[in-house]
Amino acid sequence: xxxxxxxxxxxxxxxxxxxxxxxxxxxxxxxxxxxxxxxxxxxxxxxxxxxxxxxxxxxxxxxxxxxxxxxxxxxxxxxxxxxxxxxxxxxxxxxxxxxxxxxxxxxxxxxxxxxxxxxxxxxxxxxxxxxxxxxxxxxxxxxxxxxxxxxxxxxxxxxxxxxxxxxxxxxxxxxxxxxxxxxxxxxxxxxxxxxxxxxxxxxxxxxxxxxxxxxxxxxxxxxxxxxxxxxxxxxxxxxxxxxxxxxxxxxxxxxxxxxxxxxxxxxxxxxxxxxxxxxxxxxxxxxxxxxxxxxxxxxxxxxxxxxxxxxxxxxxxxxxxxxxxxxxxxxxxxxxxxxxxxxxxxxxxxxxxxxxxxxxxxxxxxxxxxxxxxxxxxxxxxxxxxxxxxxxxxxxxxxxxxxxxxxxxxxxxxxxxxxxxxxxxxxxxxxxxxxxxxxxxxxxxxxxxxxxxxxxxxxxxxxxxxxxxxxxxxxxxxxxxxxxxxxxxxxxxxxxxxxxxxxxxxxxxxxxxxxxxxxxxxxxxxxxxxxxxxxxxxxxxxxxxxxxxxxxxxxxxxxxxxxxxxxxxxxxxxxxxxxxxxxxxxxxxxxxxxxxxxxxxxxxxxxxxxxxxxxxxxxxxxxxxxxxxxxxxxxxxxxxxxxxxxxxxxxxxxxxxxxxxxxxxxxxxxxxxxxxxxxxxxxxxxxxxxxxxxxxxxxxxxxxxxxxxxxxxxxxxxxxxxxxxxxxxxx
Ligand code: C2E
Ligand code: MG
Ligand code: MG
Numbered sequence: 001x002x003x004x005x006x007x008x009x010x011x012x013x014x015x016x017x018x019x020x021x022x023x024x025x026x027x028x029x030x031x032x033x034x035x036x037x038x039x040x041x042x043x044x045x046x047x048x049x050x051x052x053x054x055x056x057x058x059x060x061x062x063x064x065x066x067x068x069x070x071x072x073x074x075x076x077x078x079x080x081x082x083x084x085x086x087x088x089x090x091x092x093x094x095x096x097x098x099x100x101x102x103x104x105x106x107x108x109x110x111x112x113x114x115x116x117x118x119x120x121x122x123x124x125x126x127x128x129x130x131x132x133x134x135x136x137x138x139x140x141x142x143x144x145x146x147x148x149x150x151x152x153x154x155x156x157x158x159x160x161x162x163x164x165x166x167x168x169x170x171x172x173x174x175x176x177x178x179x180x181x182x183x184x185x186x187x188x189x190x191x192x193x194x195x196x197x198x199x200x201x202x203x204x205x206x207x208x209x210x211x212x213x214x215x216x217x218x219x220x221x222x223x224x225x226x227x228x229x230x231x232x233x234x235x236x237x238x239x240x241x242x243x244x245x246x247x248x249x250x251x252x253x254x255x256x257x258x259x260x261x262x263x264x265x266x267x268x269x270x271x272x273x274x275x276x277x278x279x280x281x282x283x284x285x286x287x288x289x290x291x292x293x294x295x296x297x298x299x300x301x302x303x304x305x306x307x308x309x310x311x312x313x314x315x316x317x318x319x320x321x322x323x324x325x326x327x328x329x330x331x332x333x334x335x336x337x338x339x340x341x342x343x344x345x346x347x348x349x350x351x352x353x354x355x356x357x358x359x360x361x362x363x364x365x366x367x368x369x370x371x372x373x374x375x376x377x378x379x380x381x382x383x384x385x386x387x388x389x390x391x392x393x394x395x396x397x398x399x400x401x402x403x404x405x406x407x408x409x410x411x412x413x414x415x416x417x418x419x420x421x422x423x424x425x426x427x428x429x430x431x432x433x434x435x436x437x438x439x440x441x442x443x444x445x446x447x448x449x450x451x452x453x454x455x456x457x458x459x460x461x462x463x464x465x466x467x468x469x470x471x472x473x474x475x476x477x478x479x480x481x482x483x484x485x486x487x488x489x490x491x492x493x494x495x496x497x498x499x500x501x502x503x504x505x506x507x508x509x510x511x512x513x514x515x516x517x518x519x520x521x522x523x524x525x526x527x528x529x530x531x532x533x534x535x536x537x538x539x540x541x542x543x544x545x546x547x548x549x550x551x552x553x554x555x556x557x558x559x560x561x562x563x564x565x566x567x568x569x570x571x572x573x574x575x576x577x578x579x580x581x582x583x584x585x586x587x588x589x590x591x592x593x594x595x596x597x598x599x600x601x602x603x604x605x606x607x608x609x610x611x612x613x614x615x616x617x618x619x620x621x622x623x624x625x626x627x628x629x630x631x632x633x634x635x636x637x638x639x640x641x642x643x644x645x646x647x648x649x650x651x652x653x654x655x656x657x658x659x660x661x662x663x664x665x666x667x668x669x670x671x672x673x674x675x676x677x678x679x680x681x682x683x684x685x686x687x688x689x690x691x692x693x694x695x696x697x698x699x700x701x702x703x704x705x706x707x708x709x710x711x712x713x714x715x716x717x718x719x720x721x722x723x724x725x726x727x728x729x730x731x
Contacts, residue, residue: 027056076174083169085111085142097159097175112139123154142171158182197287204275204282207232219290221262235259237266267292308382310360311367319381319389323441326393327434337434338392338401341448342370342408345426345460347386352606354421361418362425369411398433398465405429405463413461428455429463437466450474481537483519484530488542493517495550496713500565500684500706503698508726510563512706513551514713535571544572545581552589552596554716558723565597567629570604579618593623597648601629605640616644631672641679649676653687660692673701
């Protein structure tokens with residue numbers, strides 16, 4: 001800056017003053033001359049003239065200073081050159097812009113010379129390689145300006161140059177540092193052109209596209225040229241009103257619209273827009289996000305939340321919603337709403353024997369048939385597993401529901417062909433009707449379910465309407481459950497023992513432990529009633545444990561050759577550690593393991609996992625024996641006999657009953673005896689009630705048996721007495 005501050009002095013010495021100053025000077029010297037002319041007229045005149053000249057010079061100097069001050073205020077760099085291209089005057093901003101050459105700027109120095117030095121030093125990257133040509137072109141522009149042009153400096157800055165010739169042949173030049181502007185432009189290009197999001201710039205008034213990035217071209221399938229000939233309305237087929245966030249001036253507007261692409265596809269988009277000036281025009285920057293797939297996914301998710309994936313039928317959630325709608329409608333219009341709960345009979349068997357994939361296919365086919373039978377305005381749904389339901393939103397009489405139920409049973413019961421397997425499956429239906437059986441969805445479903453269970457226990461493949469009395473049954477069942485919990489907690493269950501007899505000599509060789517529940521008001525509740533209840537409610541683990549411990553403890557009091565048999569429920573293999581429980585019962589009582597027989601039914605092996613088999617082997621490794629109970633009543637007994645080498649088979653009493661008079665059961669008993677002898681297993685016949693039963697079995701070679709003929713189950717005290725009597729008789 002100090003060099004510039006000296007400037008007026010340089011300028012005065014070289015006589016190269018700014019035009020107005022020069023004019024002042026000329027006028028001043030003219031006055032001087034006239035003063036000299038009048039010199040002769042007297043000394044006073046001379047002195048007057050000098051004063052005038054001094055004042056003129058002072059004026060000129062002040063004008064120059066004002067000009068300089070004005071130039072310094074300018075935001076641009078400014079330079080004045082004379083008609084030979086020599087520096088006359090420049091401001092500090094100019095010196096700052098060319099800070100690398102600022103030391104060269106002197107009044108009277110030629111711009112061409114400073115330019116050459118700068119080029120030689122590499123200040124102008126564009127000159128590199130053809131310095132002379134570049135300098136020539138630059139000078140050509142200097143003297144014949146053709147509008148603004150840009151100049152890059154080696155430190156990365158970009159300068160906008162604007163030059164104009166002056167009337168005296170000199171040049172006024174303006175310099176503006178546009179580096180920041182250029183960078184903004186470059187980053188806009190980068191963000192716009194290379195952005196993966198489709199973007200447009202459109203005219204704010206005409207909506208004509210002024211620019212479209214590569215992503216926009218690709219997404220919409222139009223070339224840039226095509227797009228630039230279009231406007232936003234050519235793409236848009238439907239759109240929301242602009243939702244303007246008026247809070248801040250920079251807030252963007254967000255709208256969802258439907259657009260079409262060049263191939264006619266309709267896409268759903270969210271468009272973000274923001275105002276900007278684009279090449280001097282009022283414009284809008286529009287970024288477009290295609291949400292077509294997201295919308296489809298959302299729709300799919302909503303569908304999946306309301307439909308069953310396997311059968312595509314509505315699920316419980318949607319079914320409940322529609323029930324609610326139908327019941328609300330019925331409140332207004334009257335009539336009946338029917339709900340049919342549908343459950344397949346023995347579906348588990350298909351799953352267990354043929355595998356889940358076949359079970360799934362069967363469910364799909366069943367769903368199709370249920371759908372086919374229901375009318376358009378009825379709704380078929382899958383509530384879970386093999387449970388389906390049909391909602392009949394308006395019906396004039398419950399009789400229509402009975403007809404529909406029978407048609408459903410008939411349709412579902414027709415044979416199926418699934419992957420080469422011919423299958424049949426029955427179905428049972430429970431029906432509840434609003435308003436008679438309840439007026440809200442929950443109660444109706446519960447009551448339809450109750451009717452369904454009644455149908456099941458009445459022999460399946462049938463339908464039942466709900467009746468109030470069923471509710472009473474269900475309540476009784478809940479009461480029984482509570483009583484059983486109480487009995488277990490208060491240790492009021494008993495274990496009785498039924499003798500096992502050697503049929504060759506009628507000697508008692510063991511006892512089977514059987515649970516007895518003395519109920520305060522109902523007398524003895526049979527195990528067939530409370531064991532399944534205990535299995536359903538999970539109480540069976542505690543119950544089973546109790547029987548094991550009590551029976552082992554009781555058996556220790558018997559003579560050592562008398563064996564003990566204890567029944568194990570399949571549930572004890574699924575939950576609870578049956579192995580540890582048996583081991584503990586033996587340890588606590590001190591009973592020799594080889595005196596204990598564990599009776600299991602085929603259903604233990606129904607879900608025949610390696611784990612169950614491993615349990616059985618581990619139990620036998622303890623020294624206890626394993627019997628198969630109720631043989632012949634299950635599904636595929638023979639394969640179970642191969643799955644585990646049982647010690648004993650107990651022929652179910654249904655084969656023993658009527659044995660002497662029935663050729664067929666006799667044939668079966670004979671076959672079982674032959675099978676067991678081939679497999680080295682012992683056989684016990686259950687349910688011997690008469691001398692004739694006994695004689696027949698003995699004749700067939702059956703060596704062990706139990707039944708009312710010998711004794712029913714008795715309490716421990718009676719067992720002890722019986723054993724003592726036997727002992728005495730032998731003695
Ligand atoms: P189960 O293991 O087959 O027991 C034999 C059942 O046949 C007993 O019925 C017994 O009283 C009955 N019975 C014995 N001889 C005759 C006869 O000559 N004629 C007739 N009609 N029946 C006879 P109960 O005691 O009612 O037990 C029924 C079932 O309950 C048992 O069948 C068993 O599966 C289950 N159960 C009983 N106690 C227990 C237990 O402690 N644990 C488990 N898991 N189940 C048990
Ligand atoms: Mg048994
Ligand atoms: Mg049995």
